[in-house]
Amino acid sequence: MLIKQRSEPLELTILKTLNARSLLNATDSVHFHNLDKGYRGEIMFDEYMKEVSNENNLILNDLLLEYKNTIFQIDSLFQFSNSLHLFEVKNFEGDFIIDDEKWYSIGIMRKEIKNPLLQLKRTESLLRQLLQELGSPFPIEAHLVFINPNFHLYKAPADQPIIYPSQLSRFREKLKSRSAVLKASNRKLAKQLLSLHMEDNPYARVPKYRYDGLEKGIVCPGCQGFYGAGSFKMPHLICNGCGMVEPYETAVLRSVAEIRMLFPGVKITTNLVFEWCGVFKSKKTIWKILAKNFKRVNQGKVSYYIDSN
Ligand SMILES: [Zn+2]
Known part of the structure; x- marks a missing residue:
């Protein structure tokens, strides 16, 4: 068992x-x-x-x-x-x-x-x-x-x-x-x-990194390359590299999880996710996904998103 x-x-x-x-x-x-x-x-x-x-x-x-x-x-x-x-x-x-x-x-x-x-x-x-x-x-x-x-x-x-x-x-x-x-x-x-059992491995060795030093875009889970500009086949993203097909909402949520993993405690805002994902033309798409999947704190420019439960 x-x-x-x-x-x-x-x-x-x-x-x-x-x-x-x-x-x-x-x-x-x-x-x-x-x-x-x-x-x-x-x-x-x-x-x-x-x-x-x-x-x-x-x-x-x-x-x-x-x-x-x-x-x-x-x-x-x-x-x-x-x-x-x-x-x-x-x-x-x-x-x-x-x-x-x-x-x-x-x-x-x-x-x-x-x-x-x-x-x-x-x-x-x-x-x-x-x-x-x-x-x-x-x-x-x-x-x-x-x-x-x-x-x-x-x-x-x-x-x-x-x-x-x-x-x-x-x-x-x-x-x-x-x-x-x-x-x-x-x-x-x-x-x-x-x-x-210990959850955190004290011997884990991760190099130092900064937000500015990381390339922006959505990483394809199939080949670890970026979804290119021509990947949009709404409501999906299709990877030019490996043919991976992923609903864009899933891809954005994956990107949010990635930001949180790399920068624990950072406030998840529409602007941040928009910039991180890179490939979207309009912030509205990001905003809709965040509003649907998270709970918004504050209004307007100072708003950010947290888990809804
Ligand atoms: Zn791929």
Whole structure:
């Protein structure tokens, strides 16, 4: 049973917007693409494991926990009657090799990467200590999952807790066949972990940005490019880049959400949204959408919009 869903990390959502509206420097750009790729891998994993979910398990995705001032992240945690399965999901693509316990990607160049097994061990150890403190010493089985079918590891060790793409389906069948009934202690632990989950990742790294430094326009959710001037086919916007069709009202509301995310606390006015969206010829369209979906505070030039409930 799915207890906690995964949602796109705020850090990634902000970086996505900044990437569409400005030129990220090389470091931020690499960070953004890594986060994006990692997240897509986790979504692939969720999708793949969907059918494991039943009344005999509790599934918690994307937990951010703390033990003794050390923050650690769990990609997925599957709780069965007598055991916990901890998953670290990697969306690595291409050829890799382990040499003397060091991991290398071997594309055009051989480049050392962080050893994902060490990361898994660290997470497992912190989780084990946390469970002990909570009085729930369930045994943990930790797994490093390579979700991308285009991943290959040379000199792959057989004695490590790794699940390769070609093993995933058998592994999933094994989990599905578990039929022991959950106990009260399982549900108690899931509740405890949920209550300990931290919403804000203190390690999130977002570059500094200013309103003036960001390009204005409506970003297409399909290709992350801007809807051009020729996109209007009322009541829709049609992207010249990817063919995405979106009602313009939805696009404006998305833009409002984007402004609020990037500039929390800013007053949502017709002028601001008009300028941010860029492509509209008349403020009247914006004004109508805001009036329909939000509650207006004040009249005339000093008016702004807040949530209606
Ligand atoms: Zn598009």
